[in-house]
Structures are given as C-alpha cells and as structure tokens.
Amino acid sequence: MTVTQTLNEGLKRGYTITVSAAELDKTVTDKLLEAQPDVEIKGFRKGKVPLAMLRKQFGQRMLGEAMQDAIDAKMKAHFDATGDRPALQPEVKMQNGESWKEGQDVVVDISYDVLPPIPEVDASKITLEKLIVKADDAAIEEAVKNLAASSQSFEDRKKGSKAKDGDQIVIDFKGSVDGEEFPGGSAEDYPLVLGSNSFIPGFEAQLVGAKAGDEVTVNVTFPENYGAKHLAGKAAVFACTVKAVKEPKAAEIDDELAKKFGAEDLAALKAQVATSLESEYKGASRAVMKRALLDQLDGMVSFDLPQALVDAEAGQIAHQLWHEENPDVHDHNHGHMEPTEEHKKLAERRVRLGLLLAEIGRKADVQVTDQEMTQAVLQAARQYPGQERAFFEFIQKNAQMQQQLRAPIFEDKVVDFIVAGAKVTEKDVSKEDLQAAVEKLDEL
Structure with a gap:
C-alpha cells in the first residue's frame, strides 16, 4: 500500500492511496479464514466449508469490506503520522471506480482542508x-401585576354591552365551506377571547361590537398553509350565536394569588419574583x-x-x-x-x-x-x-x-x-x- 501526496497549498491537502490487488486478496482470505469456523452450509459440517466455496459465496462482500478497511486503516495511519486534523470529512474518490475489476489495484484520491495552527490567547x-x-421594587410590582393579569377571570358585562378587544365572548358556531359543514367546524358554549388570535385570521375582528343574543355571520379564508390540507386556502362561513359578553377582571394581588403560583403568601411570591428577575x-x-x-x-x-x-x-x-x-x-x-x-x-x-x-x-x-x-x-x-x-x-x-x-x-x-x-x-x-x-x- 502506498501513499503519494498530490496537493499541498495553504490548508489544502491531497493524497493518492494505492492498495495492491495482492493486499486485497490477502485481506479477503484472512477474513474468510476467520469466519470459516462459524460457517455452516448445506452438505458441509459447521467449520468444514472449503475456502474456495466460501470465497465463491462470500468473496464479493468480503472484498468490499476489505477495500473499506484498507483505506480507513491507511487514512488513520496517515493522520497519525502527519498530525493533520481535517476541518471536514475528507473527500474520497476511487479513480477507477466504475471500471474497476477484481484483480486490479485500488487507487483512491483523498482531499481535505487541514485545521490551521491557532495562536495562543493570553x-x-x-x-x-x-x-x-x-x-x-418597581420591577417586582410590575411583574406581580403581570402575574395577576395572567390569572384574570371574566365577568358578565351589563346587558346590551358591545364586545371589545380583550373581552371574552361565549359563542355557538357552525362553519361551512361551499355550503357544506366540515368536521371540527362547530362548537357550543365556546369561550373566545377577542384579540387572542386563537382563531382563523379575521374571525375575531368580526365579532367585536357584538352583543349577547346577536347572530353574526363571519366570513373568513383559511390560510394557504393551514394544517388541514382540504381546508387550506378555502373560503368559509361561520354562523355564530353570541350567548354572553364578559369583561376581563384581573386577579387581586393578595395571598390567594400567591398560592396559585405555589408561594406561601404574597411576600414569598415577591421574593420568588425577585429571584426570577435577577436570574433573567x-x-x-x-x-x-x-x-x-x-x-x-x-x-x-x-x-x-x-x-x-x-x-x-x-x-x-x-x-x-x-x-x-x-x-x-x-x-x-x-x-x-x-x-x-x-x-x-x-x-x-x-x-x-x-x-x-x-x-x-x-x-x-x-x-x-x-x-x-x-x-x-x-x-x-x-x-x-x-x-x-x-x-x-x-x-x-x-x-x-x-x-x-x-x-x-x-x-x-x-x-x-x-x-x-x-x-x-x-x-x-x-x-x-x-x-x-x-x-x-x-x-x-
């Protein structure tokens, strides 16, 4: 097996590795002899299959393994000897790949960029x-207020009040495409927070201003990248009945709020918030x-x-x-x-x-x-x-x-x-x- 350098420019390196046909044949024979004791073929006792038959049946597979083993071993020896550290996996090409026949030498070109010497840093x-x-204190108070807002509840607005962004409306709805209802397009007593963008784009905006008892027809188009492909890009109509309009009510900042977040009391919650903020x-x-x-x-x-x-x-x-x-x-x-x-x-x-x-x-x-x-x-x-x-x-x-x-x-x-x-x-x-x-x- 020989290794010849073909390129040495800057960080680029190139080599040609030649594995002789005799070396390959010896490696294949060694592999077959190693496997022989465990091989059992009809007509022969285990371990007694003739080498010639083993070569006929397994030789091609062993030849491929022998090629790979020989090239891998030589590349490892090369890197150990030169100290080269490739920046990326070396590119390996067999010169006579498609035309190669058993009994010929294997000639492989390898090329790679080496990692450069890197200076010390003081x-x-x-x-x-x-x-x-x-x-x-101001940051802690602001964070606690945000926690209270995230724990908000909703209370019915006065009768006849119009829904605003941030309000929760309770609706029944039925959706249809081309006049046909589709699976998953209907619900009853569904609580929807307007402005939450949890529904199809444009849906919530058409319910702003609605009152309890209103019947509202919502026209929307499913996005082109909608998860359900049979609905993607389709125009849809939703018949909605508004059953309640509720306004948000922030939670009280007290010991009960603290317990919702796993703290013993408000003082403990503020201490947790302070720790969290400083970690952030x-x-x-x-x-x-x-x-x-x-x-x-x-x-x-x-x-x-x-x-x-x-x-x-x-x-x-x-x-x-x-x-x-x-x-x-x-x-x-x-x-x-x-x-x-x-x-x-x-x-x-x-x-x-x-x-x-x-x-x-x-x-x-x-x-x-x-x-x-x-x-x-x-x-x-x-x-x-x-x-x-x-x-x-x-x-x-x-x-x-x-x-x-x-x-x-x-x-x-x-x-x-x-x-x-x-x-x-x-x-x-x-x-x-x-x-x-x-x-x-x-x-x-």
Missing part, C-alpha cells in the same frame, strides 16, 4: 465589564459580556481559515436568513441561496471564533459531562410533549443531533474558562441600560 489581557442589575438579568448580562469577549478575541487572533468551512457556514447563514424573511415556508424545496459578501464576512468571523474556542477548550480539556447532556436532552424534549420517549430514542441514534446539543454547552464552558482568567469589573446599571445593551447586540 486571557489576562482581556478586560470585560459585567453589568449588574438588582430587582427593584444575569442571563442578559452574560450575553452582553460574551459578545464583548468574542469581539476582543476576534481582534486578538488572525490565522488562515479552511475555505470549505467558511463556504459551508456562509451557505447556512444565507439559508437561515432566507427562512427568517420567508416565515411561511417550512420546507426546503427552494432554490440555492447564494451567500452575499456580508454573509461570507460573518461566516469568517464565526469559523475563526469557533476554531479558536475549540482549540482553547481542547488544550484546557474542557468536557461536557453526561449529566449536562442529559439535562440538555430533557430541555429539548419539552418541545415535544407526549413524544419525549421517541425524542430520546432519536437523539441516542443520531450523532449529529447529539453534537448540536453538545456544542453550545461546550462553548459556554470555554467562555467561562476564559472569563475566569480575564480582568472583569462589575458595573451597577439600571434595567433600562441592560435592555439597551441587549438590543444593541441585534444591531451588530
């Missing part, structure tokens, strides 16, 4: 500011400090980037931004999104910082624990109520999804490691100042 030269916000402030503050850290790191280091990684990241950015601009498109049956220069510049920053953080984490032996991964999977599984078990099984079998969950945990731990060695000063600021700093992140 964390002590990094200066950061940690914004500190305390949960003041800390999360926002950390996001601001992390951006400042990444900005400094980006200015501290410079090294060649694997073009394949940059191109892949730029393509992903262009694709993601297109979907954000076209939220109604949920599939990927669309044309190629050509990255702009802005996309490419952002991709270069992300790749550079990603490689830098990965290298710092590798040298510092930063590890994501099994417990942290389990916690991440549990959190992700909450997005699929009732399907948690299936989600867990999916994650267990999908290495790519595991990496997607592991990556942000690893990055945050590396950030914490760098921050621990940096010069960090604390600064007390208002909630409004912190909010402004967070909003600025989206502008950068």
Whole structure:
C-alpha cells in the first residue's frame, strides 16, 4: 500500500492511496479464514466449508469490506503520522471506480482542508465589564401585576354591552365551506377571547361590537398553509350565536394569588419574583459580556481559515436568513441561496471564533459531562410533549443531533474558562441600560 501526496497549498491537502490487488486478496482470505469456523452450509459440517466455496459465496462482500478497511486503516495511519486534523470529512474518490475489476489495484484520491495552527490567547489581557442589575421594587410590582393579569377571570358585562378587544365572548358556531359543514367546524358554549388570535385570521375582528343574543355571520379564508390540507386556502362561513359578553377582571394581588403560583403568601411570591428577575438579568448580562469577549478575541487572533468551512457556514447563514424573511415556508424545496459578501464576512468571523474556542477548550480539556447532556436532552424534549420517549430514542441514534446539543454547552464552558482568567469589573446599571445593551447586540 502506498501513499503519494498530490496537493499541498495553504490548508489544502491531497493524497493518492494505492492498495495492491495482492493486499486485497490477502485481506479477503484472512477474513474468510476467520469466519470459516462459524460457517455452516448445506452438505458441509459447521467449520468444514472449503475456502474456495466460501470465497465463491462470500468473496464479493468480503472484498468490499476489505477495500473499506484498507483505506480507513491507511487514512488513520496517515493522520497519525502527519498530525493533520481535517476541518471536514475528507473527500474520497476511487479513480477507477466504475471500471474497476477484481484483480486490479485500488487507487483512491483523498482531499481535505487541514485545521490551521491557532495562536495562543493570553486571557489576562482581556478586560470585560459585567453589568449588574438588582430587582427593584418597581420591577417586582410590575411583574406581580403581570402575574395577576395572567390569572384574570371574566365577568358578565351589563346587558346590551358591545364586545371589545380583550373581552371574552361565549359563542355557538357552525362553519361551512361551499355550503357544506366540515368536521371540527362547530362548537357550543365556546369561550373566545377577542384579540387572542386563537382563531382563523379575521374571525375575531368580526365579532367585536357584538352583543349577547346577536347572530353574526363571519366570513373568513383559511390560510394557504393551514394544517388541514382540504381546508387550506378555502373560503368559509361561520354562523355564530353570541350567548354572553364578559369583561376581563384581573386577579387581586393578595395571598390567594400567591398560592396559585405555589408561594406561601404574597411576600414569598415577591421574593420568588425577585429571584426570577435577577436570574433573567444575569442571563442578559452574560450575553452582553460574551459578545464583548468574542469581539476582543476576534481582534486578538488572525490565522488562515479552511475555505470549505467558511463556504459551508456562509451557505447556512444565507439559508437561515432566507427562512427568517420567508416565515411561511417550512420546507426546503427552494432554490440555492447564494451567500452575499456580508454573509461570507460573518461566516469568517464565526469559523475563526469557533476554531479558536475549540482549540482553547481542547488544550484546557474542557468536557461536557453526561449529566449536562442529559439535562440538555430533557430541555429539548419539552418541545415535544407526549413524544419525549421517541425524542430520546432519536437523539441516542443520531450523532449529529447529539453534537448540536453538545456544542453550545461546550462553548459556554470555554467562555467561562476564559472569563475566569480575564480582568472583569462589575458595573451597577439600571434595567433600562441592560435592555439597551441587549438590543444593541441585534444591531451588530
């Protein structure tokens, strides 16, 4: 088996691996001899099947395995010897793939971008500011009022009152398309909060101003992306009877409200709210400090980037931004999104910082624990109520999804490691100042 270098330009590498026909034949024979004791074929006792018959029956399969094993082994030996770390999975092409016949040498071309040497970073030269916000009485009172509003009840308005946005109306309704009622289009005594946008677009607005006892005909069109395909894009008519109009009534801010949220009394609820607010402030503050850290790191280091990684990241950015601009498109049956220069510049920053953080984490032996991964999977599984078990099984079998969950945990731990060695000063600021700093992140 021979390995010949064919390309060495910047970070690009290319090699040709040749596996001789004799090597392949020997590997196949070794595999057949290893399997022979366990093989049983009609007419022969177990372990007594002749090698020639084994080769005839299993030789082609063994030949394919031998090829793959030989190439994999040589690539591993090559990477061990050179110290190369491919940025992405190497591209492997068999020179004489379709025309290759048994008895010929196997010649394979491999190409890849190597990870570049990454300079050391002196964390002590990094200066950061940690914004500190305390949960003041005004913020706590506002949060408690919001809790009370979320626990609102509804009381009947005076007889003859017209329904307003925010009111709850109780209705009977029957829906039809082309004069035919459809399954799921009818209900009785249905409580609907106007302005909640819980019904088809345009439905609730036509009931504003209605009074108890009114008969209202609501005309709407189902959205093109409606879940029930037989109704998508169809015009529908709903015959509605308004049976009650009720106004919202915020819950009293007292010990009873506190008990609804699991607190012993109002004072305990306010303490819980204060803790929750300060946790929220800390999360926002950390996001601001992390951006400042990444900005400094980006200015501290410079090294060649694997073009394949940059191109892949730029393509992903262009694709993601297109979907954000076209939220109604949920599939990927669309044309190629050509990255702009802005996309490419952002991709270069992300790749550079990603490689830098990965290298710092590798040298510092930063590890994501099994417990942290389990916690991440549990959190992700909450997005699929009732399907948690299936989600867990999916994650267990999908290495790519595991990496997607592991990556942000690893990055945050590396950030914490760098921050621990940096010069960090604390600064007390208002909630409004912190909010402004967070909003600025989206502008950068």
